[in-house]
Amino acid sequence: MHELSIAMGIINIAKKETEKANKTSVELIELEIGSLAGVELESLEYVWETAVKNTVLENAKLEIDFKDAKAECLECNTIYSMKKMYDSCPKCNSYFKNILQGKELRVKSLEVI
Ligand SMILES: [Zn+2]
Secondary structure, X not given: OHHHHHHHHHHHHHHHHHHHOOOOOEEEEEXXXXXXXXXXXXXXXXXXXXXXXXXXXXXXXXXXXXXXXEEEEOOOOOEEEEOOOOOOOOOOOOOOEEEEEOOOEEEEEEEEO
């Protein structure tokens, strides 16, 4: 499952950061996930509990900051929110756009104890 490999990647990052700080476990982890990142939040939460067993994240609280994608229209410069990659500009219907946010998939913060 795609979300499982994402969870494993996050666990690896958390493990490295925790070791760097000379700590043993993570109290809180905050993820930033854009709506275009291709992550199903429900699936991620579903695999999370199993994936973090016996890792530094086992008792960590998981917080997800979900960001709606935003794009700037290259025809009329309107900035708009998009739900899907192929949404067009609500003002002029152009598909030409510069994606400003929405592809994020990162660990935003980590509190170790
Ligand atoms: Zn436009």
